[in-house]
Amino acid sequence: MTSSSLFKRKYKLALGISLLFHLSAIIGLLFTDYHDFFIDNTPLNLIISMLLVLYTHQKINKSLWFFFSACIFAGLTYEVIGINTGLLFGDYEYSSVMGYKIFGVPVLLGVLWFTTMYCVGILTYQVYNWLKVKYNFTISNQLEIHLLAIIAAFIAVFLDLFLEPVAIKLNFWQWFPYGEIPIYNYVCWFFGSLILQYLFVILKFNKQNKFAVYLFIIQLIFFITISLFFK
Template identity: 45%
Template sequence: MTLANNNKQRIALFLALLFHISGAIGMLFTPYRQWFIDNTPLNLVLMAALLVYTQDGKNTSFWLFAVLCFITGITVEIIGVNTGYLFGDYAYGNVMGMKVYNVPLLIGITWFTTIFCAGIIMHSISIWVMQKMAGAPQPSKAVQFFSFVTDAALLATLFDWVMEPVAIELQFWQWVPAGEIPLFNYICWLAISAGLLTVFRLMKFRKDNLFAVHLLIIQLLFFLVLQTFL
């Protein structure tokens, strides 16, 4: 990691901590809860921008993957919201801003953020495991590939599982019947995440963005705190 990127990582980590800690405090302990909720889009856009800012070597493959996640996320959500064929019966509120076919455009950004962070984390873990196994018999390339995609997709689905109750409480979206999150939602999350993470594994771009690791951990802790105290 270069000195310049190290500084970027520190700036991004500081901003992510600042926004999520102040957001949690604002929603839980101040009379300005609605103001913090209404500014959720700013937080989502900033976090995605920080991921791009901290990414070294932003080549064509990186941008193609980001666009693929955005378009895929929007497309599957449009199908889900308007037909119920994916995820289940649900509808988005107005918190997340402008919509296309009843789906906020920001959802495409959140799909990119979640999938990219999950992929980076599992890629980092995979490298660490391979280093620890140096000199020992190595799993086949196929086993490594399958393990990566499965584990990263499970991580992305876990993130959705932690986020769902908070998102409902803050009226980002609602399920029908109210409050009942269907198992089908998580099955769809797992399958779609696995597809995108297969592409992540195959595409050639830098996968050592430490901020992506920090961001998913921060967001998981953020939603766990809100889930506990809201």
């Protein structure tokens, strides 16, 4: 079996598993009385999504592991500062749904930061290169680095616009004092993401992963669906 065929099989398997989990969650939350079961299993979904991203990544190297570690460390650091000082994101608090916490922040938030940063980075990189080939344009390497990082950070904020209402509905976290999501949250998301996206662009690892694009789309559809229809 060729390397190309192997990864096509990996993409299909990962896509099937991801669709199964997200569709099951949509059906369970919208059409059954077992809301708590699906909400309580959110940590499992986060872990599986991360594992599928790593499973479908071609040629894992030290640079990818460095990015993985940096996302987890930076994500948890952002959140610990935010929860304990209010200097980042705003005034909010995590529930117990997402499991074990360190300084008030679920450890699994690091996983979420990595998966999100990886997916938006891959999406931006692949769409940009498709446009580059289609329209045959070239820009300087320096400008390209800035462009890719900034666009990816905006995409991360775009995803968070739909994630936040769902997180509140499912009681992952709550905002104080009135439950409203502050604009400052999105500002911090942008700059926090921007730092990690510069790292994504600069580090030398394979940035072709169709499954990461599929996962981004699946999660976006999930967040929009739950945001609109879950009561």
